[in-house]
Amino acid sequence: MTPEELERATDHELLLAHVDGDPFAFGALFHRHRDRLWAVALRTMGNREDAADGLQDGLVAAYRRAAGFRGDAAVTTWLHRVVANACLDRLRAAKVRRAEPLPDDLEEYRGRGSVASASTEDPADVSVADERRSQVLAALRQLPDEQRAALVLVDMEGYPVAEAAAMLDCAVGTVKSRCSRGRARLAELLAPLLAAEHDADHPAYRNPDPPGPVESGDPPRGPPAPA
Structure with a gap:
């Protein structure tokens, strides 16, 4: 071609x-x-x-x-x-x-592609965002592999349950069950983070200037095609 x-x-x-x-x-x-x-x-x-x-x-x-x-x-x-x-x-x-920190592009890749960094970012805001992502991803790592894969496809990538089931080669009900159990476990693991964010939403603690987007690197070009 x-x-x-x-x-x-x-x-x-x-x-x-x-x-x-x-x-x-x-x-x-x-x-x-x-x-x-x-x-x-x-x-x-x-x-x-x-x-x-x-x-x-x-x-x-x-x-x-x-x-x-x-x-x-x-x-x-x-x-x-x-x-x-x-x-x-x-x-x-x-x-x-x-246990090492994961890349900080969990949210950026949801929309595909990288997000340009704002030149006026507050380093403190970026640090808080990085810490939040690290906690979420650390919790995600604690899930069983099959639950994690289901949540990645359905909740993070936005695939319909039926399509995720086809990708994982299992029944639709199995994907629903894995997602349900995974979400419940994540809610337990992230309870302290959610509580802290709830406190931070109080008007006394609210930051009037929302942080800008966090820069993320492009995905790798991928391995060369096998010979």
Whole structure:
């Protein structure tokens, strides 16, 4: 395909072209969806290094298994399924439970892409925002892997439950149950944070100048396509 044809092609056409031997089709497909694939890997794995490994595992699997795509779901759903399962496989194998702070782009990637930093940010406000994100993500890390994956897809990425179930290759009821249990557990873990924020909302403590957006880095370009 020419660059123009790659740009106009549907996801399914790109996947078929890749299967037929087009050397650029899979890269174009990944580039089209890289932001959300990266967000899913990052939030599921918990840190950039492991997220990059999980994303690469998923892309290698998708690259090699493309010929087996049955077309019973959207290509993007299939890609997310492969990446999510690759990340879960890594978590199950390594029992990743790291304590280092996670990237501060949990909210920024919800809208896809990075947010430019405001030049008039108050460092104190940024510090509070960073601490809040760290506490939320630390709590998220304490959930069982399957609950975390369900919450990432449904609550953070905004996928319908049915689509998340297709990505995780489980029943809709299972995703609902995992999300319900995960939310209940997060509410317990984050109770002190929610109480503190409630106190901070009191007029006596309210900051009249809301903080500006926090700068976040771009997602990685992704691993080179396997040979």
